Amino acid sequence: MAAVTTQAKRADARRNIEAIVDAATALLAVNPDASVQDIAKAAGVGRVTLYGHFDSRTALITEVATRAIAQTEESLRDLDLSGDPREAMAQLLDATWQLTHRFGAIVVAAGQALPPDELRRAHEGPAKRVRALLRRGRQEQKFRADMPVEWQITTIQAVLHAASGAVHRGEIAAADAPRLVTGTVLGALAAPAGS
Amino acid sequence: MAAVTTQAKRADARRNIEAIVDAATALLAVNPDASVQDIAKAAGVGRVTLYGHFDSRTALITEVATRAIAQTEESLRDLDLSGDPREAMAQLLDATWQLTHRFGAIVVAAGQALPPDELRRAHEGPAKRVRALLRRGRQEQKFRADMPVEWQITTIQAVLHAASGAVHRGEIAAADAPRLVTGTVLGALAAPAGS
Incomplete structure (x- = not known):
């Protein structure tokens, strides 16, 4: 059961990361000053979740x-x-x-x-x-x-x-x-x- | 007396600003990643004083x-x-x-x-x-x-x-x-x- 839960969490994390990167790509393509808050909102995740995956705005932009x-x-x-x-x-x-x-x-x-x-x-x-x-x-x-x-x-x-x-x-x-x-x-x- | 004090304070502020900008110029000329802490130290002022004159590292770099x-x-x-x-x-x-x-x-x-x-x-x-x-x-x-x-x-x-x-x-x-x-x-x- 623990293994399944871990797997489900990982799949969740992957989906969140993809949603965050996709949202960041879409917003930054239009506005280079798009904020982390706007990106989190567009990705449908909280800021805490975003910062759980990317230490900083710079880390997220590096990935994008x-x-x-x-x-x-x-x-x-x-x-x-x-x-x-x-x-x-x-x-x-x-x-x-x-x-x-x-x-x-x-x-x-x-x-x-x-x-x-x-x-x-x-x-x-x-x-x-x-x-x-x-x-x-x-x-x-x-x-x-x-x-x-x-x-x-x-x-x-x-x-x-x-x-x-x-x-x-x-x-x-x-x-x-x-x-x-x-x-x-x-x-x-x-x-x-x-x- | 109040006027003199204000004047003295202003002269102090000007000296601090010059010291901060000179230190920032010297440090940034060698290392573009020089920190606000290092710059304040080299200028002989505290971080609070530095931030009193420059809102952010970006504001200071703009001046430099x-x-x-x-x-x-x-x-x-x-x-x-x-x-x-x-x-x-x-x-x-x-x-x-x-x-x-x-x-x-x-x-x-x-x-x-x-x-x-x-x-x-x-x-x-x-x-x-x-x-x-x-x-x-x-x-x-x-x-x-x-x-x-x-x-x-x-x-x-x-x-x-x-x-x-x-x-x-x-x-x-x-x-x-x-x-x-x-x-x-x-x-x-x-x-x-x-x-």
Whole structure:
């Protein structure tokens, strides 16, 4: 009987965790400042239950962001990036932007709540794909090779996040973002004129 | 007598505020996670006194960042940016980077603690100078004009902050940062090949 009760409690806990993460994802996608109270309410659990599963708002946002990045990773896995490196990069940026934008204010919330090291770790999967493409583009002399690849990856992430923030603040239209991101990144990666 | 006492209290409060802000600037420049407790201790005041002047760690960091940006602004005011726009931009980026780097981890602390709108407002002064230079560079056809100027300013700030974070995490050497920032930004601003 004790075993069954424990199992039932675990199933309950799992359901609560899923409800909390789903509610947090939905609310944070619209408002990066969504409170723990609002999230608990939308999940149909009490604040005490929420804090029983997540120590802090930051812990909850870490889980939401980690899942968003995992979903992004899954969606990007099937892209064919074997063509011209500049075109492949444009395609990858476009797809990444669409996902960044779909998760909306979660990107803003994660940028505010998570320490940079944590953000960096969460991006390790997507970074691998970019790294491989940057290396191939260098070999084919389509991308400048006078900068560390890791710096170029950092730049690409910074530009994507900057675009997400700019759309969120209403500075640029979401529809313009893919063109601006791609143009800016391809410019930053191009060999300088006269070199 | 009452007036004198009030005046003395005010002078005391001012001294405490200066001591707190100086201590916070010194500690945050080394460690973006410096605690309110450590800052109060270094300032020689109690936590209660600190919280009497600053409602929260965020309020204190806002003050530190606002002053750092004002100092940056003062240092940049005398730059001669009248020459070739690309060279002027390189010079401006170099000077801005040196200041960003001098304030070290404060940039990281501010990025973590302040909401994006607040960060944006704090950058309004430096942004004006960049905006004027971007406009002149467009007129002289040295910078691409197929993107909003405000987006280009956002990109420049994102690249500077990304470099600060990368140096802080040990990914790039501080000595390499000016070259990487300038190369990346000038690439992003250049008219695309074949246009």
